[in-house]
Amino acid sequence: MAKTKPPAPKDAITHAKRGAPAPERAVVSVGASEPAPPRQFGEVLTPKDAAAFLTISNVKLRELDRAGQGPRRTYITPKLVRYRVEDLRAWLAVLAEEGAGKRGPA
Template sequence: MPVTDLAASASANRTDDEVWTPKVCAEFLHVHLATLARWRSECRGPRYLKIGPKSVRYRPEDVREWLADNVTDPKSLR
């Protein structure tokens, strides 16, 4: 399944307990996997879950909340 289909299916068919892999999250946000990894190391970006020592997952509602919290109104920057 192409990556774009993964994000679309993750958005359309999600349940309350669904989590996204970093690959699906990166596709949803239109950023590289390395960008998500860097954000995690810099304590930036959307909240994520650590499952074991190496597995990372993102809850779709956390990603959407992070996006909403980062909306900038250009008029407010003047």
């Protein structure tokens, strides 16, 4: 009679139920000798990528937009919003200038 192995746990939840730590998962690129480089931001960003670029949440970016305080938007179509990297940097520069006077002496 051949020995059969019990089925391997499928996720960390199964491991947690058994009391064992979840194994670390490796990301393997098929056909690549090196890991993929981190994602680079292009010239035009989606709202999600723009929020990541600004290190704020998607919700906060949407709130700023609705209040008219966010960075300049570019409309690709009437409903498709994108953000240019140069507009995001300019908006950050304005915030830095405005905030520099509000901080007071260090």
